[in-house]
Amino acid sequence: APDYPAEIACVVSNKAEAPGLAIAAAAGIATAIVSHRSHPDRETFDRAVSAELERHGVGLVAMAGFMRILSPWFPMRWANRLVNIHPSLLPAFRGLHVQQQAIDAGVRLSGCTAHFVTPELDSGPVIAQAAVPVLACDTAETLSARILRQEHRLYPEVVRWFAEGRITIDGLRATVAGVPPGATLLFSPEP
Numbered sequence: 610a611p612d613y614p615a616e617i618a619c620v621v622s623n624k625a626e627a628p629g630l631a632i633a634a635a636a637g638i639a640t641a642i643v644s645h646r647s648h649p650d651r652e653t654f655d656r657a658v659s660a661e662l663e664r665h666g667v668g669l670v671a672m673a674g675f676m677r678i679l680s681p682w683f684p685m686r687w688a689n690r691l692v693n694i695h696p697s698l699l700p701a702f703r704g705l706h707v708q709q710q711a712i713d714a715g716v717r718l719s720g721c722t723a724h725f726v727t728p729e730l731d732s733g734p735v736i737a738q739a740a741v742p743v744l745a746c747d748t749a750e751t752l753s754a755r756i757l758r759q760e761h762r763l764y765p766e767v768v769r770w771f772a773e774g775r776i777t778i779d780g781l782r783a784t785v786a787g788v789p790p791g792a793t794l795l796f797s798p799e800p
Contacts, residue, residue, distance in 0.1 A: 613765075615772035619665040621658055623677060639665055645677060655683035662687075669771050671764065672726065681728035689778055691726040692771070694764045696756045698722055698738055703731035708749040708756065719743050719752060721760045723767040725783060734783035736776060737794050739763045763794065 620633035623645045630640045641661045648654035654677075662670060672693040684691055697707040699722040702714075711719040720740035727733035739759035743752060770776050775786040788794070 613769065613772075615669070615768055618667045619662070621661050622675075623654075623658075627674070629674065650680075651678065652680035652682045655680045655686075659683065659686055669768065671768055673764070678730065679726070679728070684726045684728050684733075687726075689725060692723060692736065692767060693726050693731075693733075694721055694723050694760050694767075695731050696721050696753065696760065698740060699724060699731060699735060706749070708752040711743055712747055712749060712752065716743055719756060721756050721763060723763055725778065734778050734781055736767050736770070736783045736785065737763055737788070739794050766794075 617633065617636075617638050619639040619641060620629050621641045621643060622630050623643055625642050625644075630642070633640050643654065643658050643661055645651075645654045648657060668690060670687050670691045672691070675693075695703075695707070696719075697703070697711060698718065698720045701716070702710040702719075708719065718740045720738055722738045723736045724731075725733040725736065739762065741752070741755045741759055767776075770785050770788075777784050777786075
């Protein structure tokens with residue numbers, strides 16, 4: 610949108626077949642492939658990704674579908690400028706297969722969490738969350754689809770807030786000017 614306060618500087622992936630690369634290229638956005646297989650360890654790979662981001666003047670790294678565990682170097686290098694969206698209400702259900710974890714645990718609500726990335730997996734200050742009901746008939750796939758719709762609504766808002774300078778971090782707590790501290794953003798539950 611013309612009034613959006615941020616722009617996508619580049620899209621970086623470690624997989625050449627990532628759909629986001631084709632979408633970005635079609636929109637005229639710079640893309641780069643940095644294969645993890647071309648580097649001897651995580652930190653060397655992370656440094657190569659960082660160099661690519663820096664080459665494009667990136668101010669915020671918004672991870673989406675990036676399924677690599679980072680070395681501690683990367684989140685420290687991009688501290689307070691590295692965000693992720695995770696398909697659960699963190700700190701519940703970290704790691705993989707989180708929708709099935711939620712169903713198996715019998716929770717009534719799940720959702721997604723936008724958070725700053727720290728060296729610990731799926732942790733860091735929570736910026737915002739969106740909740741969806743877990744229905745008795747849900748499968749991991751149906752719950753995942755409902756959560757993904759909320760991720761697509763929440764993540765652009767979080768990037769907007771960052772670009773507007775509305776997010777502050779105090780220790781392990783992130784606050785957003787204009788959003789009550791600790792508030793969970795509940796979007797309309799979809800059946």
